[in-house]
Amino acid sequence: MTRTRRILAASAAVSLLAPAAMAERGADGQLNIIYWQAVSTMNPFLSGGTKEVEAASMVIEPLASYDDGGAIVPRLVTEIPTVSNGGVSPDLTSITWRLKPGVTWSDGTDFTAEDAIFTWRYCTAPDGGCAQSSYFADVESMEAPDPLTLKITFKGPKPFPYTALVGAESPIIQKKQFENCLGARAPECTEANFGPIGTGPFVVKDFRANDVIVLEANPNYREPDKPHFQSVLFKGGGDAASAARSVLETGEFDYAWNLQIEPEVLGQMETAGKGVVKVAFATSVERIHVNLSNPSSALGPDLRSVQVADGANKHPILSDFSVRKALSLAIDREVLTEVGYARTGKPTCNILPGPDIYVSTANDACLAQDIEGARALLDNAGWVPGPDGVRVKDGQRLSLLFQTSTNSVRQSFQALIKQWWAEIGVESELRNISGSVFFGGDPASPDTFQKFYADVQMFTNNFSGVDPEAYMAQWRCADIPTPATQWQGQNIDRFCDPAYDALVAEMARTGKLEDRARLAKAMNDKLMENYVVLPLVYRGGTSAHAKSLDGVRMTDWDSELWNIADWRRVK
């Protein structure tokens, strides 16, 4: 090795070491983030929108988070309590969290268990309209034996106790700041709602609702060398395509969130070489829900799409198992995924697609399209093609109203599925409804997905966190939406099976993870084998970051910004 070469090698080694040596808080300057849906408030309890939850996650933190693998990781606590380490009581009715000592709020005051208890009180105060109150629904009481110990007692056994104060949707707010903002007074505390004091890596410097947030590194953050960025500019507004462009093509921004755009457009932007697209999968499934009750417009409002206990009002076509199965067989999920999502989606045959331990493999046959099989099934069931090719049985035409929300991917899915169904002799009328109406819970509107005044409908649903218990419980008989409950209830398919309800009840009593996984799979399989809901695509969250940004561990289980303190600039 010549002398020059040695010098070069040495200097290369030094330059590799340099970033580590320079690692001090704020050394990497400014981070520019773009969320094309602008953030309305920094208080996730008052909004519930994903954008608000994620923006707030830079400032206020929960006790524990989910990492990119869906594993629970401690944040403000020393360890995750379990039955074996004594943190969870053997009867599963209480959990005791040990808070990390020495954690302070960004204003310098101590973070204690009192703040956590206050957060519970804040979110459950009457008339507050707290959007995350379901996280605290099972909490009987919270107490602090000492400032660093938080004991949560549940109303009954809680096999999965990591709900209250875990994950970005239920972070802890400061008691001192929000003390006078309980209940109906919550909206009046604009200053606190726009600039909550937190324990997180950043503090709000300037908040402009529905526009932009300027944040600065928290001087009291518990890790002295973090965050690496001195400030964050968090811009909102516009549309997904131009947000992607600002990272991938012009390089004006470092991180862009939720880039639901045509896959080929995204791929083309990525070839500009300024950034990379990241996809993270969690629990979102694009699916077709089948209406098992009769949605005929001839029925009155008390009977239309209403499930009647004795089965008198069942769907004239879709109550036939063969029809439901044929509809599923005719769909080519690979093609749908390729057209609508490419690498941001995977074809799926399960309504419960994750975490891995809950994923069933019993239904994977649905991945292959089988037009012939579907035709044979309908033939055997007595559905005979009429003169126009549409099958008829007992004077009932196989004709369906297929509705979804307005969205270009969903409309192309509708067109493809309509064509496949036509091939097996099923006629479908397509309809799309503005998302704000379709997903809006207005009981007066005939067009909501809960009312389901159609035969089949398509949308995406998911569950937060990693525990599927509440999600799978949606298909209980008691959760069927009816006029009596103002159409609330999440059993959109009007599916009712006592054996399924028994599985739900069993899961609520079962603590062992393996057993819970077995039950969740059994429930998933029951739904799949009955073809009451037809899963299509397992959807991932899609974001993009600049190539100069390092440390991004994108997750769809929690806030995408969960580890923003570790993000750094590569030089």
Added chain:
Amino acid sequence: MLRFALRRLLVSIPTLLVISFIIFALLDLAPSDPTANLPLTIPPEVREKIRLSLGLGEPFLVRYALWLQQFMINEPLNILEQWTGWTIGDSENRLRVLSWATRSPVVDLIVARLPQTLWVVGMSYVIAVLIAVPIGVISAYRQYSLFDQIGTFVSMLGFSVPTFFTGLLFIMLFSVWLGWLPSIYDTTHVVRDWDSFVFQVRQMLMPTMVLALANASQISRFMRASMLDNLNQDYVRTARAKGMRERTVVLVHVLRNSLIPVVTVIALGVPTIFGGAIITEQIFRVNGIGQLLIVGIESADIPLVQTLTFIFAVLIVLFNLIADLLYGMLDPRIRYD
């Protein structure tokens, strides 16, 4: 003139009340739900509680009366208090119009948005007028010349090509390919010195030009038509016969008379400045009043949409009156008393 103005102002009060009621009723009857955009993971019973906490449990007329009181009485009182520093009544517990999405006073949101809207949309309007008037004058004076043909072509283009197309074209050209101008407007930017001023100009350039093109085409056509009307009038021949210089004939006599209808058109267009440019603001993320309105509509933030549309209504009524008064001042033949 004063009596006319006062009479018109008094008449506009019931007009505005009717308008506010119609807007409120329309928004209320339209199917919308402030919780519609929340993730589906939030259960229906929680959504119902959110709706109740927003006051949606009250009957329609009660909510309308409450909005009227908040907007017509509480907000002006609040502004008065801020200006004078007085305390009038129980100002602690006086409810202001609160936005549902942000849970903060709507008027504060609007005030925060005004600067960027006035800068970008207002500046584009000023530029449009400055470009349009000379183009209109020359086009008319040299009718069917090459200049007129080009002017007609460009204004037809500006008329017919929508701003969402020109905006994207500009971004592709100047931001993506050439990399000269930022495609995203930074509303937090503060002009301190020469460099920051240059940056402000650069980030304003594209949205301003897109809007100016659209506005200028319209105004220049009005200007041209009005000039053509006047150029053939008898008084123009008289002026020329008197031996006046052509310059004086065109710029003093014809231009002044031709401006009368154009000034009204310009005045009637001023409320649209405050209304913001919904599409252009969205494309360049200027995030002014127009974007605020769109966000409000998308998230079914009724108090925000109601207040904004009502303010637009007030501005339109006001500038109609101003246009009428200007007309009377510019044209001595028109007298209102």
